[in-house]
Amino acid sequence: MKRLILIDGSSYLYRAFHALPPLTNADGEPTGALFGIVNMLRATIKEAPDFAAFVVDAPGRTFRDDLYDQYKANRPPMPDDLRAQVEPMCAIVEALGFPILRVAGVEADDVIGTLALQGSEAGIDVTISTGDKDFAQLVRPRVTLVNTMSGSRMDSDAAVLDKFGVRPDQIVDMLALMGDSIDNIPGVPKCGPKTAAKWLAEYESLDGVIANAANIKGKIGDNLREALPQLPLSRELATIKTDVALDCMPETLVLRPRDADALRGLYARYGFTQALKELDGGVLESAPAAAGSAPAQAPAALDPALAGPGEYETVMTQATLDDWIAKLQAADEFAFDTETDALDAMRSNLVGISLSVESGRAAYIPLAHDYPGAPAQLDRALVLDALRPLLADPAKRKLGQHGKYDIHVLRRHGVEVQGYADDTLLESFVLDAGIARHDMDALAKRHLGIDTITFEQVAGKGAKQISFAQVAIDDATKYAAEDADITLRLHRVLKPRVEADAGLSRVYGEIEMPLVPVLARIEANGVRVDVEELRRQSADLSRRMLAAQQKATELAGRTFNLDSPKQLGALLFDELKLPAAVKTPKGQPSTNEEALEAIADQHELPRVILEYRGLTKLRSTYTDKLPEMINADTGRVHTSYHQAGAATGRLSSSDPNLQNIPIRTDDGRRIRRAFVAPEGRRLVACDYSQIELRIMAHLSEDPGLVRAFESGTDVHRATAAEVFGRTLDEVTQNERRAAKAINFGLMYGMSAFGLARNLGIGRGEAQDYIALYFSRYPGVRDFMERTRQQARERGYVETVFGRRLTLDFIQKGNASQRAGAERAAINAPMQGTAADIIKRAMVSIDGWIAGHADRAKMILQVHDELVFEADTGFVDTLLEEVVQRMIGAAELRVPLVVDSGVGVNWDEAH
Template sequence: MTRLVLIDGSSYLYRAFHALPPLSNAQGEPTGALFGVVNMLRATLKEAPDYAAFVVDAPGRTFRDDLYPAYKANRPPMPDELRAQVEPMCAIVEALGFPILRVAGVEADDVIGTLAVQAGEAGIAVTISTGDKDFAQLVRPGIALVNTMSGSRLDSEAAVLEKFGVRPDQIVDMLALMGDSIDNIPGVAKCGPKTAAKWLAEYESLDGVIAAASGIKGKIGDNLREVLEQLPLSRTLATIRIDVPLDGGPDTLVLRPCDAERLRVLYARYGFTQALRDLEAGAGPGPRTPVPELASAPLAPASLDPVLTGPGEYETVLTADRLDAWIARLRAADEFAFDTETDALDAMRSGLVGLSLAVEPGRAAYIPLGHVYPGAPAQLDRDRVLDALRPLLEDPARRKLGQHGKYDLHVLRRHGVDVQGYADDTLLESFVLDAGIARHDIDALARRHLGIETITFEQVAGKGAKQISFAQVAIDDATRYAAEDADITLRLHRVLGARVAAEPAIERVYREIEIPLVPVLARVEANGVMVDVDELRRQSADLSRRMLAAQQTATELAGRSFNLDSPKQVCALLFEELGLPALVKTPKGQPSANEEALEAIADQHELPRVILDYRSLAKLRGTYTDKLPEMINPDTGRVHTSYHQAGAATGRLSSSDPNLQNIPIRTEDGRRIRRAFVAPPGRKLVACDYSQIELRIMAHLSGDAGLIGAFESGVDVHRATAAEVFARPLDEVTGNERRAAKAINFGLMYGMSAFGLARNLGIGRGEAQDYIALYFSRYPGVRDFMDRTRQQARETGFVETVFGRRLTLDFIQKGNASQRAGAERAAINAPMQGTAADIIKRAMIDIDHWLAGQADRARMILQVHDELVFETDADFVDVLLTEVVARMTAAAELRVPLVVDSGIGDNWDEAH
């Protein structure tokens, strides 16, 4: 059957704009909405319709504006980022061969409606490609709606009835009753889709509802009667015309051949790499690509050298002469990428299975060293290969680059190679450029910046229970996977490195902080920390006893036994049986049993507090006291955490396996965990911690004279703040006043509202608001800084640390009110938290350089937030403290002094 596709261009442009991230090409031109529309068009062409048209609104007034001057009066102007994409959208639509229709005096909806009905009457099957619910009024035999973004389809009266609760011929009446705030069509106040559907089911039509209005009871009936005279106009405004005079009918909407040369230029300019690749391959417009999957759409720069996006040539090195040839290439290269393949994820335990190398984009090699499976070919001796590569890998003058190279440094160090000259890391290049994006792994970066879908580990090794070790992967498959990693790393560096170099402030953060920190963190991780297994076992036993007691108490309070670890059972007990209010809901609207939910009702019944206590004990036991002994490395006898430089958008380090950043220190049980981290005989642990560093950074950034004076005086800053806020002598400040001042000092940095402060202090919201007002009256520079930072963030879309680290705030210029408020809070906090992160990283680099000359007398073993922990000979403590404190305080020059607190002990708790 002959088919016509009518595309609602305006609808899709807006929907793609709001559905996809704010993408852009290398020139900074916005491309997100354009990308979504182009992929939808390519998908349409793949279906090969007989006729098609791309329909958009014509500029100027329409007949609806004449009928009702307030029509669409509330609609905001088109965002500049979207307006900039209209012209290129039309250019690509034309190059693809679609007829573009604009008819003055009517809307695109009316043009589509007229053509759809004409085509239906001519026996042509019509698909209206749109996300606009108003088009449901057109559904009938032969006319279907398809939402390409969601994949939903409405092609019958039954489908419309199921979705909206009314028939297609009742849709207009439903829209009139509901009104439309976007188009400013008046309706009945408080009349939603359910009420409208109910009335139409009972009274059949809008006319029937109007006739029965006098008998409809309640407030909604009053609302209906107030607007009876307006409803016919609302119906007219919501009705899609099907009688628009047009120059041609559906049979004139023939697709033209695509303009390949024009498309090539446009795809290259806007970075549509996959579309360009399909075009070059002669595949026409390209395969169908579901738009909902475009959140990770590639952002390949328009000027990208084709060699960076083309296929690679990969070699398996199995003979000595081919190894020698590659070593010669490495010697001749200015830089080279390398990557290791191992038989385990733990860098401190894994065995080396192979090495991959790349010296130019598109050419790479894999050297298998430890593949063991039936029929595996003979491989070069691992020690011989490492001996041959060692002079290159250990030469600090030869630039090496990797992706998350700290892992590879560990692996090679454990196999006798101490890599020097590690100059670039694509993970860190991505992080300093786009700290806010969630993923910086090689697969995501290749997709995002090169438009390349890489081979995944699961594709060569399987997944789940059937996953095999890389040592068992066939060497041909391993070569394609491993050599591609080195190749893609080199290609990414060519793209990302240029972007970093183009931003001097970002480049300084990258070159002076992040890259030098890589080997420092590798050494800290390799040093590890000793743990007292007997102490952990004692703590586990104690936690178990107390957990059992909590279970028994909970059973008594509930009057029956239940599983304290089951959110479902806890919800049923608290909210159904005991009737406690469900103050916190899940994203699906169900009662929540998380920590916030239980805290919210802990003052109304004893049971929520008992459950919270039980969970706290269970978490400590499961995460630390039971787990840490299992994590002791059998070769070193120590626990080795992993630090992540790209773990937090602000630049703070995070850690895992184990996560040492989350050990609670405000409770006695949490502090007990630290007692299990111990020094070996004859040595001590030394902890050095920045004092109130984020508040000091606030003083520096705000320049507030009062806050600066409080720090310069050397007195307790919270007590000094309380004295200022409550206008009383320092020695007369009460404990509650100091507590309030401390809550304000720290709360402001995290965007705490009066409501949050009231809850924190257990006071009324009005009183909390008075506290905040008093604070700002005493420290006006802080308010000015916060206002100034929010405004700058709105104008530029980002904030920076003292050292130039940048955090992009995607939602501060767009998004809903909640997202904008969250972005504004981040705008205040990120410069302080990020500057604190930069400072301690700078200190670590300097301290590590000094420790290199101390042999085994002292080592840095932990970093947690603003604290560094060292293990040192007992007779070297004083020297260590003098040097470390001096380097930590010199890591930044602020308007207020940096202060470092320190402690010494046989375990971490004593030293903290």
Template sequence: MTRLVLIDGSSYLYRAFHALPPLTNAAGEPTGALFGVVNMLRATLKERPEYIAFVIDAPGKTFRDALYPAYKANRAAMPDQLRAQVEPMCAIVHALGIDILRVEGVEADDVIGTLALQGHAEGLQVTISTSDKDFAQLVRPGVELVNTMSGSRMDSDAAVMDKFGVRPEQIVDLLSLMGDSVDNVPGVDKCGPKTAAKWLSQYGSLEGVIANAGSIKGKIGENLRAALERLPLNRTLVTIRTDVPLQVAARDLVLREQHVDDLRALYTRYGFNQALKDLDGGAPAGAVSEKEPGRARGSGFVAAPLPATAADLDPALAAAGQYETVLTGQQLDAWIATLKGAGRFAFDTETDSLDPMRANLIGLSLAAEIGRAAYVPFGHDYPGAPVQMERAAVLDALRPLLTDPAIEKIGQHGKYDLHVLRRHGVEVAGYAQDTLLESFVLNSGSARHDLDSLARRYLGYDTVKYEDLCGKGAKQIAFAHVALDDATGYAAEDADITLRLHRVLAPKLAAEPGLESVYRDIEMPLVPVLARIEANGVRVDADELRRQSADLSRRMLAAQRKATELAGRSFNLDSPKQLQALLFDELGLPAVVKTPTGQPSTNEEALEAIAEQHELPRVILEYRGLAKLRSTYTDKLPDMIHPDTGRVHTSYHQAGAATGRLSSSDPNLQNIPIRTEDGRRIRRAFVAPPGRKLVACDYSQIELRIMAHLSGDPGLVGAFESGVDVHRATAAEVFGRKLEEVTGNERRAAKAINFGLMYGMSAFGLARQLSIGRGEAQDYIALYFSRYPGVRDYMEATRRQARDKGYVETVFGRRLYLDYINAGSQGQRAGAERAAINAPMQGTAADIIKRAMVSVDRWLSNHADRALMILQVHDELVFEVDADFVDPLIGQVRALMAGAATLAVPLEVDCGVGDNWDQAH
């Protein structure tokens, strides 16, 4: 039976703290309670529950405190040694894939009680993992208590009777009579568990005991009669509530995939060697689905509303499907008629490569109704494989359906499938729904959006995994060698589950008009646009890159020689261990930044922090910068040139960043440095073919303009409307000067404040950037806010909204949920507040350029022979254009980009032209 495990986190933590010795790690941090909790969690997870939650008390008073002010009044404050282990515990719990719940106004017991009975009502086998006796009142068939520390289990009336002498429904009465010294609930004086159990056995219930109080003789009878008035209150205090309004349901609490890299860092830091050994012997870090890059969910408490599963909507959505292997033309014709009659269908491709620009099509899966799907194979080749239809014949038969814009297609990460089908001669039209994007828009910061994860989260359904059919590693076989029966179960399920997910996700979007608009008007129209940009690709001068690689190698060697000279001996610049010994032991430089294990760090931040104290760290940074450019770009890009097109084709990811910004991979073009000469040189290798030019169109100061719009500050808005240099205008305002009197240093300070505030820069950060005192930096910020009070008011209002709602929004309604916005840790809370201020600007900028891309692509469709959109990087679009079409393109693109949003200030677009990207930028 499907299991729900509810972990009493507070019980775990206190029990482990008092049961284990005061252990510490190498850095002296307390780890005893943490060690116990981790071991209990690992034991729980070995049983692989489908649903699980870690429930802890929220800070603040509860309804019981209002009823009885002395409730828990005698409980001592949490020891500092224990408090220090709470945040690490939460980080580990989340990295293990377990949601953490804490609800204000009630206790963790009430949250557990509510979810336990809800899960039980939905047919789940519920396990409450706790050492708290109060939970015995919830025991019934299907709801059990497990004490992971002692190994005891209580799963029936008989077990409760054996332990307490009463039935589960009498536990509340038992506790009312006994009282609870831990919670400062006074019971009947001198009434222990045996006496209370005897009374309940004789009189049946608390009401029965109260009614017969006069007949109980002796001192204990007197004590009972003296306590009669408070017994009803006792009962309310010890009763676990099972009706708490929650934002999550039992089936929302899916056990997610572990964040292996986070766990490894945490286990290493706290010295949990056995856990680390077990982890490294398990699943590889960073495992991703076959079509979607993996995304790590930021650690933190559950803040965003979690989805209801299919069981809450329609049991058929979680039922097994019926799948057909299509081997004949007659079968295919019947399916085509079904799909056409439905007017919409889900589809998926099976291929032999993750690279859509190189993948060969092996089969197609199709589904028009829930629970029924087909797999049409034409590329399976193994001994005894059934005869399959020819690929060309299948595609010819399906082409009218796939190219009909009136028939709605539904996919999961469908951009990949559009690429593959286009390369096989089918230009899909009517691609209308994508479940990956539906999930991403609903909660961009949520867990992964791949099909397997979404099926578990929203449908409570475990899909067939690719590795189940093909194996792993060196023994993995090609999908074309999988038996057709097995291949059909896997492939047809993909189309079926995609259809089911759309059935669940579409109403959720419809219930949020702002989010639905983001999905319908921004994300979905962008899918075919990105597919075209990727297919267009960009020409790269391989000879130029090889020359750059040679130059970088020479300079790396020079940096190595300089480092050897400064150190007075040879050493390996690529060895963190040798660098640690040299910088911190031999040279005695301060270890400003530490690794998770407490060792001196040699990462970029650590070297930057000490670069002013010795020349060697600066030389090492120079060497690393050169090495990264060579390995990431100049050496790698020539090998990525497609043999057929002669171009490099990046892949863009719409679900790559929580703010909505596009990311790219293979190659990642977003991270080419442009502030250094070496980074700009790499852009020179991106070239236009003969007779054409590259045109780069870049939004000017778009995030600062969005800040002016969002804040409505008259001074900032006026600076942009006047068309003057906004940083010079800001400096004039802040320093009380005329525009022409502003010095270069004052403009530089104003620019640092303008951009720094959007990213939550503190006075300390500004002081470091400008090389001034912290007090002077604080004065600059105070002056800025005095001149631009609307900015200050906007930032404070945004923080309030984030704290109240748990999310912030872009101008167009995109949401970013902030897990840590109400966290107890000041550092985590401050980080969430910085994200709250920046996300609306960065997210709005992302929305604007996406809208611009759709508009520009629509215009380019009539000029495809004259110009191509080939790159999108941050706030910039790059085009390959016929030399005599450059001016018309710039005029139209500038207007379309500027018109992608209507803000309180004008959007400006800078355009450049050249034979290569660097010249055009």
């Protein structure tokens, strides 16, 4: 999930000025407020937000001054010592790379409010960094308030209610009733926060209070009645605008590279020695905090031991190693983590190991740090021999964060990890699959309130980044030992939450955790590719790309760069005057695939561009790339599978991404021909047939759909026969195609418009098709409506096995977001259940195939398909066992069917 941080610069400048002592530099210039702002900004940069902005008030009048000429009339002028810090503050903000926003006619609050809503509606997590209580009115899903100076955080209705006694949507009404002496907003005399909260609890809103003013007794009631005429104005003055016309959008607020020279001069002038030291690459500034200081704000009710300081030890002697071996032997479970010299687990070398047996205590064992002056370290083989009995003991519980990587690394160094019992990444994923980040740094911040040391802080970034083997051992210890410690702490927080829900506990314990070693074995097995075949395909793709370029030039009547969206946009929309069917977030005509598909029936050029892009992608992603990805040690390509990649639970893969190889085109199938079996072996592919549609039949219990699958007839032909009133033999290919589009389209929330476009028919005719479908399969219609309603009531949907997908916008958000959430509510249980089924099958198959490792192995998983490599004489046995286990992975109301094939390459087997 992308993150946007909006900094209320005006608020922080005043707060820092009054909160900090009157500091000065050597020349007597005031620096107190500046010091607070600089530290806050540097902390923000370390959070590595995707987007950020520093928002300040523009000079001059605002619309509120026009509404009420006494607005802020009582405010004293800015103190001279504070005024002197405004210009250097802006200079430092600019040099740090933050966009600075000032908009005439409105206040900084209104700019922040507008960007916050734009960001949240675009699916961006927005943090407003402020100390101003007025912003509590903006708190909602994806909008959080953080007071960097106090460490307080408000990210939900409950948090606002706890702080102010009212909900976020009541904050404006509360402010109107209380008034504001600083901004000179009139309110009800003697009405404080408790009285305002009491009234709003009883009468719900300001309008409700006004309507019931006659019922409120005593002097405060008299005050209320006297104030009634001005309360609507007070409410308008207190309301943060969220519709300001801006020249920027959240996605454009990207941090620029910092101006190191300008910062150096500013830091030196104002005496910010620690910031200067960090800028010039001194000792890691945040190491002491990351290694031990308490967080600014730990989550409520958290055991202090889980959020407090850490004590980390470097293991440099045999005696210290022996002490830690004894600790591991005595512990019921321990966390471990590896440090390596590369990101690729199949190629990296082990540099060190970190261990933790109790919260707040951890050790790092350096093994291969080789920078100039590095001290002597324990022998790697000796350390691994000492740890091997513990790591290989299935009865000794091990836990990690994305431990599959560490399992690979240790296996390559001769240690087979067993008893891998818990993974904090998967605990987080099972609890909340909808959040984008399950990495340790994000989880530590979210659940422990701890800012961890990042890899970039110890190793640098970009071209200057060094290998971990070159990191100083003291810095490496703070970073690596913290990893093991934080992993253990997170586990102590997350695991009880998983176990508290029977469904989630089952998904975690029976599906996700058992799958970790299975995926590790599949990745380690790898697959052979035919380099010569790929070279032939690359040459053919290049020839066809050139032909497409020539055709595009001919159609355009001039040369242009087919890879330039700007040149293509000018040609299509300015010169050829084609309609801009799709716009970019900035409102410009888009040239993405959807945009070109939308106008491909109006001119031949968009279709040629799409063809060119498809060929380019195949060549760059597969035919040119795969030979470069062959592991020199194994002679195979090893993909990486990601369990936490898709919210529905589907596996994704990378390096290479095998899920995106087109299977409906000849070119995609040709690429599969390059995945081959060794001499004397065959590839075996087993694929669930129409599994999501079968799950739809199971969940909807529609008699007609269930009957179609039970009879074993072609379900699309059966659907066509029902919808169009034909016998099975009378159904035409076009009618079957329409039925197939309806069957699959409805699962993905396809509208009549989408079906019409898919089939090339009128929207009215498509709507008639859908109506006929629901008349023949009323159980499907009832299931879909029932699921939407349950999702609206609960805020989430579940798979057959209990996996949960939270739908943030099903109850809130705009109409488009709610519609998207409703589509997800229908599809997620089917797609998620399909993911659960194939994962269960993989675990079962892995258990059986382990006894035949010399004759067969599982090498790929793609969508609903598993691919194996087996001795030619073992293929029949493999097929019988695999198909049986895939069918037995779930008991549905309709039978599961598995299609299978055998060949010398993947295409032949598919």
